[in-house]
Amino acid sequence: MNTLFVLLGATGVGKTDISILLAKKLGCSIISCDSRQIYRELKIGVAAPSDEQLQQVKHYFIGSRSIEEHYSAGQYELDALPIIEREITQNGSALLVGGSMLYIDAICKGIDDIPDILPETRQSVKELYEKEGIEGVRMLLKTLDYQHYKEVDLKNTKRMLHALEICMQTGKPFSEFRKNTAKPRSFEIVKIGLNCEREKLYERINLRVLKMIEQGLEQEAFNLKDKRHLNALDTVGYKELFAYFDGEYSLECAIELIQRNTRHYAKKQLSWFNRDKSINWFDITEQDKILEFVKE
8 A cells, every 4th residue: 555654743742652553553564753862862752652562563763863963844755655665665655753843844745955054154143143143043044035025933043053054054045945845755754743732732742741851851961061062952941941040040940931931832743733634533542543544
């Protein structure tokens, strides 16, 4: 049937448990699509699958890179596609699991051929941001690429910095590199969305953060604090604890901020996914329906 099943949903909704059931049903491996679980130094704070779960089904892209390495959605597309195609050749289907929106798009649509950023270019843009703030970034982007300036979320610092890096490195507007046309794939793509009531999701997130603290997230973050400048650690669960270590606020406040920022991220994910009308949505309680849907 040559099908890639994509199991997606907001953080904390429960994708891992259902993905293992699905993989066993399909007789295939799990190809993780999580931009943070790919780093071997990050385990508790990114809710990486447990050793027991990893033993049940073969997983790709879990703990396979170091936070010292620069990794992107474009590189993920190059790395993951051959594995997906091999799985489909062997099993007739493959299973992609995660909630990282750009990584999912990299596989389902393809990433535009945008050049990798040189360290010196990234440093120049970073210094501009530190010196002139977000307003300085906006103004320079407006000058170098007015088309993208009109389209980008002007509150999304990361996206604007990335666009500016491309402009400065290539001497061309970032918008010239964006084709916005899906690349052809050799397989059918079927998307399965996991969801639950918003209040229930937020409760799951709050409880999961508390569980992470119990499992040792504070120590995990403390061991990484000297590497906080790395892009991989500019993420919810770690940056709040780094600020706590700096004495900016209490541990209790840091935990509340992790919960709040994770809820905000989940809301952002759902807004992104809700624009995609090809997703087949199921409640997390409907495991049997999901398995039946895949069987059909």
